[in-house]
Amino acid sequence: MSLATILVPLVVAIPLLGSAITLALGRRTVTQIAVGVASLATVALISATLLVLVDQQGPAVVHVGGWQAPWGIVLVVDRLSALMLLVSAVILLGVLLFAVGQGIIDGDSDTPVSIFHPTYLVLSAGLFNAFIAGDLFNLYVGFEMLLSASYVLLTLGGTGARIRAGVAYIVVSLVSSILFLSSIALIYGATGTVTLALLAERIPALPGDVQGILGLMLLLAFSVKAAVFPLSFWLPDSYPTAPAPVTAVFAGLLTKVGVYAILRTQTLLFPGNPFQVPLLVVAALTMLIGILGALAQADIKRMLSFTLVSHIGYLIFGIAIGTPLALAATIFYVVHHITVQTTLFLSAGLIERVGGTTSLARLGGMLKAAPVVATLFFIGALNLGGIPPFSGFLGKFALFQAGAQLGTPLAWSVIGAGAATSLLTLYALARAWNMAFWRPRREIENYDSPMLDRLTDDPHDDGTVVTKTVSPLMVGATAGLLVLTIGLTVFAGPVFDFAARAAADIEAPSDYIEAVFPGGTP
């Protein structure tokens, strides 16, 4: 038993154990915080170790309980899984510190911490479980864990707005879960297994139309979770109502699990890219319609939610192209987008604290009032908009390059849509910057600008609330994540090389199958 196989189950076990402990210690906030931070930090360390080990030795496989695949549950960590584990563990840790900072300032009135910590750790465990799942059903269980936790986090406090948003979110998620479970049942009926490594051999042997139905059902189920157009309408209405740290972690990670699942199943189970044309069309529509929605929003959190939808389009674009370069670019872009989107949502949380609102119509003078917050938001915005030399530019450039190599007219038009989306993202974020930060506070009254003419505000906006102070921990956590995005830019070369190796793994999955079935598939 090697070191890697000992470490793999711990990434799920530690957060679950931490969750149990924090639940038992419901009234001891300080101990809860210590346990939460310690478990996520440990998982981050384990993930970093796994990343190095897997990169050197190939995929780490654990047969849970000693039951061999395809009968037992199998956990697999290859390069892609290890990378996703590391990034999500670091992001979860950063957001937890932000939430702790906010909780200390608020005296826990808005976010009941006794529920928050255990739920947050269950969410983490579900995420990690989804990333290391070696069979479809375990992937489903991982999804359900993180979704159930997200239902609780989204409706935290149980105010009217959150229940309203939560109901829509929960019903949509339930439908997609049922779709996922039904497709697992059909896949089992068609192939007699749910182990991914075995399905990789059996699904391509099925008749073409059966393959098509199975692939499309999985794609639909995951697309709802990844918020791919036209299944994305639930997202901008539900995310912004949650507390800022919860929105940040949802935006950064929850949609990306859907993208990860699409990436995994489309490359491993349906080689030959049968859905290329529909995926390309959907990618272009996701980008354009998402960003057009963002342009119409006056509320920064809602605007960021729409940009989140539109940037999922880039990831779908990469998956649709399906060449090793495109997959490497997709993996790089996932990492970039997780960090930068989380940072921006946390910055929006800070803006809300300092300015008392996130509506552009009522914000102003923030540059003077909070220069640090301004810097955090500005660098994040430039990065998301894809200004060189940031990682957003590098990721988009690699994606466009892969699209150009494909060279079909459709691929070129998606590249055009992508470039337009990038510019419009920059416009939306620059407008937010101009209004909230650059505009002097005294000019807010009777301010007349064509940029604000046709904006729609948040329908459930509470108006400007009494501002509370910002704790150093909140700013520190946001700044730490921002440093991470800059680190992605500075070390883009090594990260992209790693993404390329991960892409090569999933593009030619023989190593993956060999690792799960050392003696050949049954």
Added chain:
Amino acid sequence: MSASLTLVLIMAALYATGVYIMLERSLTRVLIGFVLVGNATNLLIFIMSGRPGSSPIITGTSGDADMVDPVPQILMLTAIVINFGVTALILALVYRAWWLAQLGDEGDTLTDEHAAETASSAEQDFRSSADDDAAVRASLDGGDHDDPDDHDDPDDYNPDDDAHDHGAPIRPGNTDAAR
């Protein structure tokens, strides 16, 4: 693979009615729809295990070929547990939505209209426990003297009756909770 036609028909009916009910606006109906669709999915998994056979747990009683495929049963079991948890959560949500619809956000800050009664009954509990102490002490002293806290009929004093007046038996634990 063969499957029972009855099961297939039941599954189809559950899916159809479940999806139809889920389209309603009312949350409670959405919940019922979810339960129906969830069970339809469980049936679908079950149908995928193929023809019926002998129990897969007991070895040596029948040939491997006669045993039913155990994997779908495990998947179903897990799915049932997950559906149960989610159903409980939606029920809580339905209750909360109902609460907000009836009382609005202010519902949480409304004063409890029974607060005064609760306080006064707690007061009485304290007083009566003091009475109890006095009565116990009096009986321990063995004296036949009058009850110092002027009960209506000190000779007829019965702790059970006293407890009945206040709707709950008075025990040390109970008064602690009230305190």
